[in-house]
Amino acid sequence: MATSEELHKRRVEAVARGVGSTIPAYVDRAGGGTITDVDGREWIDFAAGIAVTNVGNSAPRVVEAVRAQVERFTHTCFMVAPYESYVAVCEQLNALTPGGFGKRSALFNSGAEAVENAVKIARHATGRPAVVVFDHAYHGRTNLTMALTAKNMPYKHRFGPFAGEVYRVPMSYPLRDGGLDGATAAARSIEMIEKQVGAENVAALLIEPIQGEGGFVVPAQGFLPALREWATAAGVVFVADEIQTGFCRTGDWFACEHEGVEPDLITLAKGIAGGLPLAAVTGRADLMDAVHVGGLGGTYGGNPIACAAALASMETMRELDLAAAARRIGAVMGERLRTIAAGDPRVAEVRGRGAMLAMEIVVPGTLTPDPAATAAISAACHAAGLLTLTCGTYGNVLRFLPPLVISDDELGRGLDILAAAFG
Known part of the structure; x- marks a missing residue:
């Protein structure tokens, strides 16, 4: 070797x-x-x-599930010839994610892809163009998700121009915002949205319940619920980016559960499949089903091997x-x-x-x-x-x-x- x-x-x-x-x-x-x-x-x-x-x-369950799936088939493309494991992963995500409402899911390859598709869904469902994100946010390395990401180096430097209709507002960062309480920090962000963007123009408010690449910033208690309440009243799709925080990482299955926040859409990846590439958008059935047939998908999204690994990973999380x-x-x-x-x-x-x-x-x-x-x-x-x-x-x-x-x-x-x- x-x-x-x-x-x-x-x-x-x-x-x-x-x-x-x-x-x-x-x-x-x-x-x-x-x-x-x-x-x-x-x-x-x-x-x-x-x-x-x-x-x-x-992980033993993941290894065995992947081995068994490879022996059966490695790919058909769900959009061409569907298979049960894709459906089973969606069923489990619909049941596991927060929200006492009917849900649907769609599977993709990476966190950035999940975020892009959440934005697509929100824009299609609302007919609005704008997306609001936060200081210190990280959402990916594709063109749209670079626009959504706050940090220039190494993620954005000299890769522009970026996608438009993206607006950034302050994050609750207790160490660096004078210790503002959650409600006050949320009011500051909401005022900026309403003055500079206009609530009626906002399709989605996209936030990491605990920021990842931006520094593991934990917002003050009350910040997320206040934003959730405003989004509901304004007809804005509240999107929780749980790509880094999801699947038991923070001590709950999903970080937004800590304050009882139920997002309209949730983006998932990373811990979902024990190391195999898989991502998802899960959310309210009316939003997810608003998109026309053929408007969501991708050649490898929900690959059967990755789906097998995800089912085994979620079972391991429950068992252990x-x-x-x-x-x-x-x-x-x-x-x-x-x-x-x-x-x-x-x-x-x-x-x-x-x-x-x-x-x-x-x-x-x-x-x-x-x-x-x-x-x-x-x-x-x-x-x-x-x-x-x-x-x-x-x-x-x-x-x-x-x-x-x-x-x-x-x-x-x-x-x-x-x-x-x-x-």
Whole structure:
């Protein structure tokens, strides 16, 4: 087997430079809460493929379901010759997602695709053009979703012009907005929408219940319900982007459940299928069914192998009660992170929910972001065998997304490495 050094040399000659990687090691196998590279080095995994392998890598039910499906058939295109597993995934999503109303689902390949289709559905159903998004938002890398995304580098830089009729308003960011309560922060955003866009022009209000790439920003209590209430009154489609927060990650199946918010549409991907590419839009039946036949779809959307993996993943989540596991991870990890923060003035805040936690790093005594210190801490973790990620509009947030099946020993060893990296 080639070494990581040999593989990197091949990569430089074969792979486009614009595709980056967090660590210089090449993976041989992974499972539970660890990754092993081709040189035999083990890494404790606090990334989960960016919140994808919630059930772990090579989860037994997923492996068996994929193997069985590959032996039957790999593809027909649901739009050409449909199959049961696509229907079964939609049935489960309709039942699992919040909202006591009739629902329909449609399956796609990626989170960005799900977001684009949610916008299509909202525009078609309402006849309105505008989409409202929030500061620090991340929604994808396609042309429309780059327009919806707030951060320029690396996501948007020199890739424009972007899709129009996208409007951005302030997010509730308690650390950086003076600690505004949720209702006040929502009123500020709503006033801007009504003055600068006009509610009657807005098709969709699109928000991550906890922001992902933007820095794991948790809005103040009451912010989401107030926006939901306004959207309902204004005839605006409320879209919850749960691509990173969904499937037990935050201690509930979906993050908007924490405050009892029932979105009109919800976009899903990442943790849905144990690492296989699958995404979905699930929502109110009247909205989903408003689109004409043939208006939604795609060649690979709801691929039968990915659907088999999704059904097995959701069964694993239920069987192992991974929502409860996320809460346990959050309790253990949160306590350690707060202990580190108490002894290090660079940590402005520890935040998150369940197994989706973060530390914001600043120049001590200020709220000035310190991306250099953040990168150095993360690099020290990598050198010691802990895979961590950074994020945030300012590049100054350490984020932690362990697989929900990580063992207590793996979690503890990872947190020891993290504490040592703060030195």
